[in-house]
Amino acid sequence: MSFGLSRGRTLDVSGFGLGRDDLPDESAGPVDPRRWFDCPDRPFELEIGSGKGTFLVQQCGLQPDTNFLGIEWTGEFYRYGADRLRRNGCTNARMLHENAVEFIGHRVPDGVCDVIHLYFSDPWPKSRHHKRRVVQDATLKQFHRVLKPSGLVHIVTDHPDLWTWTQEHVLRATALFERLPFTPPPSARDGEVIxxxxxxKYRREGRPFHAMTLRRI
Ligand SMILES: C[S@@+](CC[C@H](N)C(=O)[O-])C[C@H]1O[C@@H](n2cnc3c(N)ncnc32)[C@H](O)[C@@H]1O
Structure with a gap:
């Protein structure tokens, strides 16, 4: 994949990207990602699967007093997103090259996140791959653990089967989350969900979208 880069151009993630090797060894215990920012006491939002970083670049300028961490496991997207944050001067945003489910489940301390964003998560349509979907009973428990009281999870998908799957999991988590209608963020253009x-891309194909917000109980 070239992402439209000119041949030979080097992506510069300096200061805006954290690779797997930048994390202390797992034996060191939890890692507080808020400390990766100049002002660690600000509200902290986490995006799972940031892709090319479009949401982060659009939203972090509108919320300059919030810190954003995008977690992306595909190396080329991670590098593209971190370089894009650097080019756009997004000093309140970082990209982490990691599996978000493992990072949240094993490294993030309790009660540090204000909001978790999950947009167009990979649907893994084959039954034998469903275990790779981000939304699982265990993941919702981990979201609940790392969120602050009344913290939010925003979920958007175009995929009907993944939507059904997500709703079923949320129904099993009513002790953890209250379901709310989704409100598009200020960075969404007119008529957009997120x-x-x-x-x-999917809008051009005419696909319908599904969205929900969960509030931590
Ligand atoms: C379908 S793309 C959506 C990208 C972006 N959110 C958007 O809406 O344009 C899903 C992205 O999530 C990433 N991803 C999937 N599972 C992940 C995980 N467990 N941890 C980190 N990234 C993940 C993929 O590499 C991919 O870039």
Whole structure:
């Protein structure tokens, strides 16, 4: 994949990207990602599967007093997103090259996140791959653990089967989360749900979208 880069151009993630090797060894215990920012006491929002970083670039300028961490496991997207944050001067955003489910489940301390964003998560349509979907009973428990009281989870998908799967999991988690209607963020353009790359691509194909917000109980 070239992402439209000119041949030979080097992506510069300096200061805006954290690779797997930048994390202390797991034996060191939890890692507080808020400390990766100049002002660690600000509200902290986490995006799972940031892709090319469109949501982060759009939203972090509108919320300059919030810190954003995008977690992306595909190396080329991670590097593209971190370089894009650097080019756009997004000093309140970082990209982490990691499996978000493992990072949240094993490294993030309790009660540090204000909001978790999950947009157009990979649907893994084959039954034998469903275990790779981000939304699982165990993941919702981990979201609940790392969120602050009344913290939010925003979920958007175009995929009907993944939507059904997500609703079923949320129904089993009513002790953890209250379901609310989804409100598009200020960065979404008129008529958009969230305004990520995948939404814009799928919108051109005429696909319908599904969205929900969960509030931590
Ligand atoms: C379909 S793309 C959507 C990208 C972006 N959110 C958007 O809406 O344009 C899903 C992205 O999530 C990433 N991803 C999937 N599972 C992940 C995980 N467990 N941890 C980190 N990234 C993940 C994929 O590499 C991919 O870039």
């Amino acid at each position: 305004g990520t790359n995948f939404e814009r």
